[in-house]
Amino acid sequence: MQQFIDFISDNQQLILAYSVKILVALVILYVGRWLSKNLTKMLEKALLSRKVDKAVVSFLGGIIQTAIMLLFILIALSQVGIQTASFIAMLGAAGLAVALALQGSLSNFASGVLIILFRPFKAGDFVETAGVSGTVEKIEIFQTILRSPDNKRIIVPNSQITGSAITNFSAEPTRRVDLVIGISYGSDLRKAKLILEQLTKADGRILAEPNPVIAVGALADSSVNLIVRSWVNAADYWPVYWSLLENIKLSFDEQGIEIPFPQMDVHLKKETNE
Structure with a gap:
């Protein structure tokens, strides 16, 4: 001590x-x-x-x-x-x-932070990115989980998402339905356009503004191609797309407007021996 x-x-x-x-x-x-x-x-x-x-x-x-x-x-x-x-x-x-x-994991983590901070999409959006498309279910730290339209679960590393283009189909409240309808050269063009105008006006899901556009898009090899462009709410895109195609086909059949098969004219020339 x-x-x-x-x-x-x-x-x-x-x-x-x-x-x-x-x-x-x-x-x-x-x-x-x-x-x-x-x-x-x-x-x-x-x-x-x-x-x-x-x-x-x-x-x-x-x-x-x-x-x-x-x-x-x-x-x-x-x-x-x-x-x-x-x-x-x-x-x-x-x-x-x-x-x-952990280079790959750190890259995925940094990409996940960027996705959540800048929010190019959110849960519930339908997106196309990194070569796949589906509805966003969850945004995690290292990966994003999508659900495909046929109910497949798709897990995409976040670094692949930030390194590729992102198409967000749900980002805007409205979308444009684009159709190309071919009619034969022998069909009545004015009548066909009138039918298309009536069909777009009759569908209540198609918005009045912007106005639907119906015009001749091209004089193709086998058909006169008419373009039909109409705006709808994003949730109505596919129902309108499918029903409009069906109604056009049925109406054209009733009114005698032909939708031609691809065709080619072949001219035979007979050679004569001199």
């Missing part, structure tokens, strides 16, 4: 200096803990106000909180005199190895 008292007496200045450093290090850790928690809460609140997916918000909050705490731990260790340069170098090497090993 006397030896301990003598050690304390002989090293009062050193013990006092280290006590102050330890106290400062503890204060730094406390401030770092408080700052990391509050900054994380502020970030989560801001992201949730923008309707960012909760899973991504939680994941990002955990990463940021850990990074801030790690920074303050290094500062605290440096305060008590521990050399952190080698520790930082070792941590950097380990981080680089992990990043290289």
